Amino acid sequence: MNKYPNQTRFLIAIDCIIFGFDGENLKLLLIHRALVPEKNKWSLMGGFVQPDESTDAAAGRILKQLTGLEGVYMDQLRAFGNPSRDPIERVVSIVYSALIDIRKYKEQLSDEYQPEWFLLKDMPQLIFDHEEMVRAALKDLRYKAALHPVLFELLPEKFTLPQLQALYTGVYDAEFDKRNFSRKVLSTGLLIKQKEKDKENSKKGAFYYVIDKSKYKDKFHSFLNFVPNPDNFLF
Amino acid sequence: MNKYPNQTRFLIAIDCIIFGFDGENLKLLLIHRALVPEKNKWSLMGGFVQPDESTDAAAGRILKQLTGLEGVYMDQLRAFGNPSRDPIERVVSIVYSALIDIRKYKEQLSDEYQPEWFLLKDMPQLIFDHEEMVRAALKDLRYKAALHPVLFELLPEKFTLPQLQALYTGVYDAEFDKRNFSRKVLSTGLLIKQKEKDKENSKKGAFYYVIDKSKYKDKFHSFLNFVPNPDNFLF
DNA sequence: TCAAAAGTGTTCGGACTACACCCATGA
DNA sequence: TCATGGGTGTAGTCCGAACACTTTTGA
The missing domain is CATH 1.10.10.10 (Winged helix-like DNA-binding domain superfamily/Winged helix DNA-binding domain)
Known part of the structure; x- marks a missing residue:
């Protein structure tokens, strides 16, 4: 399996920024983190990339896990690779951002993760560098939406x-x-x-x-x- | 070290798309790949992320290795995470693109890698998904340069x-x-x-x-x- | 003197901005 | 009937596009 010798291998996570619109307000979907550390703090929905799974597929899987949705508009933002971003172990995170219609899909929200929609201005503190991810995603969304x-x-x-x-x-x-x-x-x-x-x-x-x-x-x-x-x- | 149990760890590579301008033409810096497979084929300059090294720092290190340059304009494009993109072993690549002034720096080019500047229209076939990376980087550059x-x-x-x-x-x-x-x-x-x-x-x-x-x-x-x-x- | 590249100005049309009133309806 | 939110038009300005001639100077 390990054909390139003498190189370190890393965990790769996907974090999903899920923007939603309910006909009145732009919102962001957050979950209660199930894992230690920072258990029960607010967090983006995420998960680890699996063997033989593309990062895009992993993002789709994770979005579906939380929302039940497939075929949703989703774009990679970028990778976050600061070595200390996760205090437990080094994890490089690839962030995706998705846009969904809240009213169409809200029944399908799994509540295993106790997800909740937040207005951007009411966003709670998030774990790790997730707030930076959200800021970057919002900037990217504003950028794209200004033109397309x-x-x-x-x-x-x-x-x-x-x-x-x-x-x-x-x-x-x-x-x-x-x-x-x-x-x-x-x-x-x-x-x-x-x-x-x-x-x-x-x-x-x-x-x-x-x-x-x-x-x-x-x-x-x-x-x-x-x-x-x-x-x-x-x- | 491995605090998140039962998860697969992956190699993470950085690939650098290095655009240069010599006062007349826009060019792209490519190297002869030193590793098998595809040894001696044309490729982007790349390398593996090291423990305790941020991905940004890895990109800077790899750029310096090839060009001797530091403090150059460099931006992450995105991660490429198709599981079959490297036929040897699964490698997720994070792609950065850099802009440099060819005339100012050409003396500093290391030739350990036999680097060569190519006009975009004369670009040779590249290994793996590197051509896709270049296309994406050029698109991104055109996009940014149209506005900024x-x-x-x-x-x-x-x-x-x-x-x-x-x-x-x-x-x-x-x-x-x-x-x-x-x-x-x-x-x-x-x-x-x-x-x-x-x-x-x-x-x-x-x-x-x-x-x-x-x-x-x-x-x-x-x-x-x-x-x-x-x-x-x-x- | 001529070839080759640098530099400059005007006109036109379309797009953006700012702004205010009437309409339809349910309570 | 009135309060609420929906829908529309215009005038002025600015910006972008198209377009051609003069200048400089080394060979």
């Missing part, structure tokens, strides 16, 4: 413009002008207006939209500039 | 606008209008015009510029839009 329609991954099949705007508001912790916002997102041609309205959140009701999937795939990598003056929000 | 003044890291202390433009041309494999280009880079306020000219590359001579270091640090993260219609070049 990633946030659409967090939405239910049908959603309204006010919901979409609430999502952007949550991600950037900033208000956007609704006239400019709707003009901009509609100008992408990615949204198809539905006949029905969502009447739950207002008396007048807001029209539902769905994503035009084919255009979404085509334009995903285009520079769409969803966020005015991104400088103000990113750093 | 990263490419300035590749330049010598004094450089001319035609050189800078040649660099962008190399990175994007595309021509830019020199009037718009110079207006755009000068409008950032990051460049300070010098009195002297570079007369090596033309009869008339081109004015040298230097970076305004303090403004450079301030504005590094701003969205500067160096590249017109980035959609056209990125994907």
Whole structure:
């Protein structure tokens, strides 16, 4: 097995940053850590990479373990390789971040880990370097979302413009002008207006939209500039 | 040492993608691989992470081993974790990419590894998944350089606008209008015009510029839009 | 004097910003 | 009828794109 002699081998963990949107707020899914040390403290969902398992597959497995979800949007952020990041033993962690629609999936949340959704501003202290991971993931999400329609991954099949705007508001912790916002997102041609309205959140009701999937795939990598003056929000 | 029981440990490699600019062309530094398998084939410079060494430090060490350089701009790209990526034994590789000024440093290149600079379009076949790594790094570089003044890291202390433009041309494999280009880079306020000219590359001579270091640090993260219609070049 | 590269200015159109009022409805 | 949130339009400005000629100087 060990064909490269005289080299040290390391544990490799996956940690998952799971962003969710419930139609009103951007949230982060955390668990009570089951292992010592720091047992019962809040933590990202994680696990060790297994033999013959790709890191991407490990991330998918770990996400599924917690949420029951497969086929979710998930991207590798980067590896965290500080030798003292886990006080027990050296572990290099590869961090993935996922975007999920809370309402669609909340029933499937396993509670073996006592998971809980937190508003970013109410995030508790996390173990190890997990807070740094979250900060990096949020920055990365803001970066991507300023240019590409990633946030659409967090939405239910049908959603309204006010919901979409609430999502952007949550991600950037900033208000956007609704006239400019709707003009901009509609100008992408990615949204198809539905006949029905969502009447739950207002008396007048807001029209539902769905994503035009084919255009979404085509334009995903285009520079769409969803966020005015991104400088103000990113750093 | 092994405090987390029953978990598999893995080799972790660092691979370095080293971009360089010689005043005319963007190039990539490759080595002849010293180890079997694929001995003597072209490869990225790499090595294994050592105990008690952070992955960032390992990347710095490996870069220095090859180039003699320290304090170079270097960023982690991401981890490559496919279990079959190295046919000998499973190795998870964390890829870093560095930007260096070829002329400033070429004397320091160790030739233990028989390193050679290649134009991107003349890149030979590489071992394992190294070509995928290079593609990903180039994409990442194009992405960053479209928005931030990263490419300035590749330049010598004094450089001319035609050189800078040649660099962008190399990175994007595309021509830019020199009037718009110079207006755009000068409008950032990051460049300070010098009195002297570079007369090596033309009869008339081109004015040298230097970076305004303090403004450079301030504005590094701003969205500067160096590249017109980035959609056209990125994907 | 001529070839080769450097340097510079203008016009046009589209995009972004700021801003305020009317609409539909359920209570 | 009124309070609440949804939806829309415009004017001014700025920025990006396209485009061509003059300058310098060494050979």
